[in-house]
Amino acid sequence: MPKYLRDVMALIHDEVVEKYFGCGLVVPGCLEDMKILDLGSGSGRDCYALSKLVGKDGFVTGVDMTDEQLDIANRHVDFHMKAFGFDKPNIKFVKGYVENLKDAGIADNSVDIIVSNCVMNLCKDKREVLSEAYRVLKEGGELHFSDMYADRVLSDEIRSNKILWGEGLSGALHWKQLFDLAKDVGFETPRTVTYSDLQVTKPELKKLVGDAKYAAVVYRLFKLPKGADRNASQVTYKGTIINNEDEINFDHNLTFKNGASMTVDGDTAAILKQSRFKENFMFQEAPSCAKYSEVKEENPFNLLKSGGAIN
Ligand SMILES: C[S@@+](CC[C@H](N)C(=O)[O-])C[C@H]1O[C@@H](n2cnc3c(N)ncnc32)[C@H](O)[C@@H]1O
Structure with missing residues (x-):
């Protein structure tokens, strides 16, 4: 974590940090004045860090379905407003399902950036989540999210196992499914920000997942206007x-x-x-002789084999 982020994290209330259950860092650059939406905001750690970084003229909305998590997040709105030196809160937490952001009051084309940290794997219908994210993002907007992926399409047995579901291991997409879904919904090719190996260590879980391998990856998916110029x-x-x-x-x-x-x-x-x-x-x-690489779909498990984790 860079120093400016460590400094921000140090300002976050202990209770919020203690109840953080994410699996990656979802803080992209260039945040001043942005309107950000966090899907599955939990106790609000990422929301609060982002609310400091967008500044008093930006705004952060966290959506979560669980009252206990929302209660913790809501308890500390004033604390953070004062810690960040703002006159009024630039954050709110809303109860809702990430598959149905309309009911949570999130309008079409209203958000600059969406973040999400370890939530998608807990959602049954990933297409709905991505479609809703696409709907509410402005053109030029970005979905920046951390999640777990598998190196294969998981068997029905793994996918229906309740213990594995609770651990986020049943709901993990095969990495390629994410690329296909993103394209179907209208996003640009996902860009890999960070990736790391996820070892299933508990023997009872290891037995259940068998040979399946997992990785935690942060992707960024952009929504561009149709017909945008695509010259190098x-x-x-x-x-x-x-x-x-x-x-x-x-x-x-x-x-x-x-x-x-x-x-x-x-x-x-x-x-x-x-x-x-x-x-x-x-x-x-671009000069006609210039060299550059075309964007391609990257298999995170091949990246891990060739160079170790990038965090
Ligand atoms: C593993 S926790 C991560 C929380 C938070 N992002 C963090 O990093 O601490 C998953 C969160 O997603 C929420 N969640 C799971 N499925 C959801 C859904 N379909 N709609 C809204 N929230 C959901 C849960 O209530 C929980 O707070």
Whole structure:
């Protein structure tokens, strides 16, 4: 965790931190003034960290279906408002199901960024969750989420096992299913931010999952306007994103350094030009001889085999 984030996390109330049950870090860069939605916000740790980072003119909404979790999150709204030096809260927690955000009052095209931490694997209908996320995101918006994936389509026996469901192990998608679903719903190719191996260590669970392997992955999925220009482009980061003045990580393969020009493929250029990042980059036509890699679907288990975890 970078220092600015450690500093923010140190301000979060102990009870909120103690009841954190996430499996990754869902704090993308470039957050000032953003409207953020957290799917399955739990006790609110990520929401509170994000509410500090979006600043007083941004806003964070957490949606969760469980009263106990919502109660903890709601208990500490005032505490964090004061700790962050805001005059009024820039956060709220709403009871609802992530498969049906309409009922939770989240309008079409109303959110800049959605985050979610270890929740999707607990939802029966992943397509519904992704479709709802797509509906409520503005064009150029991003779903940035951490979850567990399996190296195979899990057997019916594993998927119907209650103990494994509670651990999030039954509901894990095969990584490729996520890429297919994201495409069906309309998102750009998922970009892999971080990935790590998840070892099932408890003997009783190990026996149940057999040979299945698991990984925790943070993906970012962008919603772009239809017909966005997709020409490769030469891009230069201006160093203007708060807390990322020297460089900004886009995914595990791509880091933009302040002042350094590089050529990116058409899909990446489209994301940078259409999203909240656009003011922070200069764009020029790509030189005809420029070399760049095309975005492809990455198998996290192959990434783990070839280079170990990236956290
Ligand atoms: C593993 S916890 C993670 C909580 C939180 N994201 C964190 O990092 O601490 C999963 C959370 O998702 C919520 N949840 C699970 N399925 C949900 C659904 N379909 N709709 C809304 N919330 C859901 C649970 O109530 C729980 O708070």
